[in-house]
Amino acid sequence: MYDVVIIGAGVSGCASARELSRYNLNICVVEMEEDVCCGTSKANSAIVHAGYDAEHGTLKAKLNVEGSQMMEALSKELDFHYKKNGSLVVCLHEEERDNLQKLYERGVKNGVKDLRIIDRDELVKLEPNISDDAVAALYAPTGAIVCPFGMNIAFAENAAANGVEFRFDTKVTGFEKKENNWVVQTSKGDIETKYVVNAAGVYADVFHNMVSEKKIHITPRRGDYCLLDRSAEGFVTHTIFQLPGKFGKGVLVTPTVHGNTLVGPTAIDIEDKEGTNTTQQGIDELTKKAGNTVKNLPMRQVITSFAGLRAHEDGHEFIIEELEDAKGFIDCAGIESPGLSSAPAIGKMVAEIIRDLTGAKEKENFIATRKGILDPKTLSKEEYAALIKEKPEYGNIICRCEMITEGEIMDAINRPLGAKSLDGVKRRTRAGMGRCQSGFCSPRTIEILARERGVDPAEITKSGGESKIIVGINKDRL
Numbered sequence: 001m002y003d004v005v006i007i008g009a010g011v012s013g014c015a016s017a018r019e020l021s022r023y024n025l026n027i028c029v030v031e032m033e034e035d036v037c038c039g040t041s042k043a044n045s046a047i048v049h050a051g052y053d054a055e056h057g058t059l060k061a062k063l064n065v066e067g068s069q070m071m072e073a074l075s076k077e078l079d080f081h082y083k084k085n086g087s088l089v090v091c092l093h094e095e096e097r098d099n100l101q102k103l104y105e106r107g108v109k110n111g112v113k114d115l116r117i118i119d120r121d122e123l124v125k126l127e128p129n130i131s132d133d134a135v136a137a138l139y140a141p142t143g144a145i146v147c148p149f150g151m152n153i154a155f156a157e158n159a160a161a162n163g164v165e166f167r168f169d170t171k172v173t174g175f176e177k178k179e180n181n182w183v184v185q186t187s188k189g190d191i192e193t194k195y196v197v198n199a200a201g202v203y204a205d206v207f208h209n210m211v212s213e214k215k216i217h218i219t220p221r222r223g224d225y226c227l228l229d230r231s232a233e234g235f236v237t238h239t240i241f242q243l244p245g246k247f248g249k250g251v252l253v254t255p256t257v258h259g260n261t262l263v264g265p266t267a268i269d270i271e272d273k274e275g276t277n278t279t280q281q282g283i284d285e286l287t288k289k290a291g292n293t294v295k296n297l298p299m300r301q302v303i304t305s306f307a308g309l310r311a312h313e314d315g316h317e318f319i320i321e322e323l324e325d326a327k328g329f330i331d332c333a334g335i336e337s338p339g340l341s342s343a344p345a346i347g348k349m350v351a352e353i354i355r356d357l358t359g360a361k362e363k364e365n366f367i368a369t370r371k372g373i374l375d376p377k378t379l380s381k382e383e384y385a386a387l388i389k390e391k392p393e394y395g396n397i398i399c400r401c402e403m404i405t406e407g408e409i410m411d412a413i414n415r416p417l418g419a420k421s422l423d424g425v426k427r428r429t430r431a432g433m434g435r436c437q438s439g440f441c442s443p444r445t446i447e448i449l450a451r452e453r454g455v456d457p458a459e460i461t462k463s464g465g466e467s468k469i470i471v472g473i474n475k476d477r478l
Contacts, residue, residue: 005193010041013199014155015347021162023360032171034464037152043308049338050140052107064338066345079372080150081257087143087239149427204333211326221310223265224282251289310336399441401434423463
């Protein structure tokens with residue numbers, strides 16, 4: 001019997017697990033994929049929004065500002081990449097200045113610090129590649145960028161260190177209410193718990209509607225992105241938004257914490273909750289729209305495109321509450337942008353709801369910090385030489401594009417909730433994220449995964465399930 005079962009190991013579920021692990025509770029996270037961070041949390045803009053966009057008084061606005069303000073300290077505590085680079089909302093027409101002013105006033109009401117409207121001269125000094133049509137911008141110095149994989153994995157690893165159990169490749173199929181408990185029915189048997197947290201992303205409405213008469217509806221909103229090579233580093237230094245429209249903030253252009261440039265997303269409503277395929281139409285659209293705010297965008301430097309799904313609930317609001325007609329079932333649903341920015345505050349809110357329901361007390365031995373994978377590139381020459389002498393694997397480069405060593409990949413596999421697939425290694429180390437997109441390093445990474453996990457190389461997958469890389473051999477093995 002668990003005290004809490006969390007459905008979903010995305011950033012909301014793992015942030016909730018981490019915050020709940022502060023308390024004397026028996027917690028389990030159930031995830032249908034083979035790893036954490038396999039849904040919306042792995043395919044987004046990687047932006048920590050300042051908090052001026054959501055309507056004042058909404059949960060989105062409140063949690064966005066709170067989460068943004070928590071993020072920098074949390075990045076140091078849990079050792080994930082974060083950079084306060086500032087954001088700019090660009091106004092392209094004089095007649096739209098009133099909309100920029102309204103956005104400024106909303107941000108001030110929401111509690112965003114240091115907001116101001118800047119004119120074209122200052123804007124060009126900040127961003128030389130800004131469009132010739134830009135007349136002004138809303139400048140938010142507190143806007144930031146983050147590594148979404150690193151953040152999600154950090155929450156999960158710290159939760160695991162504090163006793164949270166994770167069950168992967170486990171699909172939730174239904175629920176049964178038994179007096180004061182819930183039976184969570186899964187593809188791998190029933191799990192009994194006192195409380196359920198529904199943090200299932202685009203599937204959160206499915207689970208909500210299984211237990212409540214008050215239905216909700218989530219539309220998967222696909223966003224296409226293009227990622228540019230590091231050779232385009234410095235093209236922009238701030239996150240550049242367009243003035244918000246019906247579907248949000250439009251196509252952005254932003255640096256990433258790892259030195260790439262990211263362009264996107266589109267906003268295309270679809271029905272398929274697994275529809276993460278990119279389309280030529282989507283890529284053409286984002287290229288055209290990005291060109292409205294910046295000039296000479298080096299799209300020839302694109303090394304990959306991808307798409308993510310936002311969980312857009314019809315009410316345009318986060319739903320974080322215990323259900324009135326399903327006691328003990330807590331929704332964490334409709335978590336779309338600014339969900340990543342809000343995640344620390346979302347986790348805290350979910351934990352406080354359950355703390356108040358259970359009367360749980362905080363642990364005396366809570367582990368507040370976590371150390372990420374060692375990056376040899378951060379060491380001095382002397383320190384690196386000493387590391388290689390002690391662990392020679394750190395001198396063996398596997399991914400030449402990102403200069404990732406065998407030692408880093410081994411760490412990614414063998415640490416808590418370690419990588420089991422090529423994508424799992426990629427999200428933890430960046431091996432395969434460079435210009436060649438794993439064209440050279442994947443065979444060696446497969447070998448290391450197989451060796452460290454003690455399995456046949458043919459069992460290694462790209463991303464779990466049936467995504468096998470090796471499907472046969474063309475020569476007899478010796």
